[in-house]
Amino acid sequence: MGRLTRILVPGLLLLSVYYAVFGGEFSAFDVRDAEDEVERVRDELERLRAENDSMRLWADALENDPAVLERLAREELGLIKPGERLYRIDEVDSDATNDDGGDPDGSG
Numbered sequence: 351m352g353r354l355t356r357i358l359v360p361g362l363l364l365l366s367v368y369y370a371v372f373g374g375e376f377s378a379f380d381v382r383d384a385e386d387e388v389e390r391v392r393d394e395l396e397r398l399r400a401e402n403d404s405m406r407l408w409a410d411a412l413e414n415d416p417a418v419l420e421r422l423a424r425e426e427l428g429l430i431k432p433g434e435r436l437y438r439i440d441e442v443d444s445d446a447t448n449d450d451g452g453d454p455d456g457s458g
Contacts, residue, residue: 371378411418423429430436 412422428436428438
């Protein structure tokens, strides 16, 4: 029986070590995957915090800085102050012009 014990005990020990590392509910692979997921979530959290800080600064500027409001009104809404003139320059579509450089509709 001594010979059987010398083979069986190390075999069971190796089997239990294998199961502890690679099997079961929390294997080495599961731990590695969980660590990767934690790192990914931390990166996403950092990105969202930076975006949140940027939005807070923008909201603060909109609430407290008249120059920001004026610039936004001019750029987005085309508003002007009394006494100013607004010049709008339309871009010409290069496909719409004739080869002779005339009007796109050919009338001039």
